[in-house]
Amino acid sequence: MLSTTSSTINLQDNFLVLENKRFHYIWLRHHCLCSQCCDAWSGQKIYDINSCTNPPQPLSVTRNDKNLIIDWQEDPQHQSVFPISWLLNHAYDPEPNPNFEPEYILWDTDWLRAHPPQQHDFSNCNPETWMNQLYVLGFTLIKNVPHEALESFLTLIGPIREYARDGKFSILKSVRPSSEYACSDLGSSSNELIPHNDIVSWDASPIVGALYCVENTTSGGESILIDGFKMAEDLRREEPEHFSALTEILVDYWHYFDCGSYLMRSKKPLIELNRKDEVVSIYYSYKNMNINLPFDQIQRFYEALSVFMGYVRSQKYQYNFRIQAGDCLLFNNSRMLHGRKSFDPSTGFRYLETAAVEWDYLRSLLNLKHLQHPAIEGLSILNTHRYGVQSSY
Ligand SMILES: O=C(O)CCC(=O)C(=O)O
Ligand SMILES: [Fe+2]
Ligand SMILES: [Zn+2]
Known part of the structure; x- marks a missing residue:
């Protein structure tokens, strides 16, 4: 009873x-x-x-x-x-x-001018602050990171992904003009890099991208950042047919890389939606595109691509800045497009390093906040395993 x-x-x-x-x-x-x-x-x-x-x-x-x-x-x-x-x-x-995760703030250049993003200094920055900014705005810039501290700094988020790079497996990739590297990627030239997402030719999980500047004394080469989610939402509202085309048509991305060891290929829509029709990823890398579509899709695709490229070039979306020695730019690679203007290698030396950490690690650090209620806080695993970045977070 x-x-x-x-x-x-x-x-x-x-x-x-x-x-x-x-x-x-x-x-x-x-x-x-x-x-x-x-x-x-x-x-x-x-x-x-x-x-x-x-x-x-x-x-x-x-x-x-x-x-x-x-x-x-x-x-x-x-x-x-x-x-x-x-x-x-x-x-x-x-x-x-x-969701206990903070909301994204989608931005364009007007928004950034009105809300200048906080810059952080390696010597006194709080990981919670810059990690939150990375999550919410899609990027964060940490200044004065010593080169020898870069790896341990990135592992505050999680393990650095290993790649086949420059003929070996490594966690950092050099970006500098050199005949040795030029065969692998346009990044290792002095050409303009149209704002893009990295690793689009891989079926890889989302990453926090890192761009670290070792030295930059050339003229030109200004950096560009774009909030791809903001751009996509504007496109959805202003150009719904082109927006739909870019969510439906798959681009064949390829990268013949590491001096001929691998031909990476992956088919992706430029704009990926989830089941709720929310934009969850942008896959755009002009230099890696292979348009290999049925005859009936070509016209529709190029019309939509041309409109999308116009948005990418628009000053409404491009945040321009000059990356300086010691700067570490971290960004949500599924959301941000990053690029650089061309530069003149005869005027100095421009040397960057790139690295990647799985986005899941960043989200998982934020998830820890969810555990702050009595029943779960009592779990033995939390009391015995809190160490490193978790305790400082
Ligand atoms: O040189 C830069 O500023 C960016 C390089 C880059 O985005 C790349 O190599 O993928
Ligand atoms: Fe890149
Ligand atoms: Zn029970």
Whole structure:
């Protein structure tokens, strides 16, 4: 016989109501926090919800100041104790709590002029501040990073991705004019680099791109950054047909690289949407494009591409600055387009290094904030494994 001791809990056939939030019995049973059902070390689930023959039903539900206690109609009997605060944090009625990740701020040059982004200095910057800026604006600039500190600085986010580069596997790639490197990429020339996304010819996961300036004494070579998400949203509103074409038609991106060792290829739309029609990635690298489409798509594609290229060239979107020795520019490569103007190598020396860290690591650092509630904070893994960047974050 079902019993409840508190008038504040309303029990229905399939769910109960606590503080105006409905919780299904099946969800509650699935999320039991006891050590038989959920590993106290990792917080991972053990209990197999499919092992119950009938849908879970409570035998009794009681509530005190802190907890909701449910005895289940099960053999052997089972009790779940949920901190009320945990339940309210995890309530999903009518919707789960909004994402704990900060919102992106989409920008164009007018917005940046009105809100000049904070620059950070290696010697006294707070990782939480620049990581948040990297997440929200899509980029951040750290000044005066000593060359020898670059690798350890980047690993504040996570492990640096290893690539086949310059004939060996390495985490940093040199970008400087040199006959040795010129065969691999237009980046290693003095040509203009039209604003682009990196690694579009790979089926690779999203990255934080890093551009580090070792030296820049040439004339020209100014850097360009564009918020591709802002540009795409404007395109969606102003040129809906071209926008659709760029989300539907796949470009064959290729990169014959590392002095002939690999031919990377990947098919991508210029603008990728998720199931909610939100822009989740821009894949644009003019230098790597191979247009290899059925006859009937060519005209539509080139018309849309030409409009897109006009947006990329527009001063409305291009944030221009001169990268200086010791500057480390970090950017969300799925969102930002980055480029540089051409430069004259006879006027000095321009030497950059690039690297990449998986975007997941940055997001995962932000996710830690989600864990700041009592039930999860109690997990052993958090108390024993907090070290390094996590404790300073
Ligand atoms: O030289 C620069 O400023 C950028 C280089 C670059 O974007 C690349 O090599 O992919
Ligand atoms: Fe690049
Ligand atoms: Zn349990």
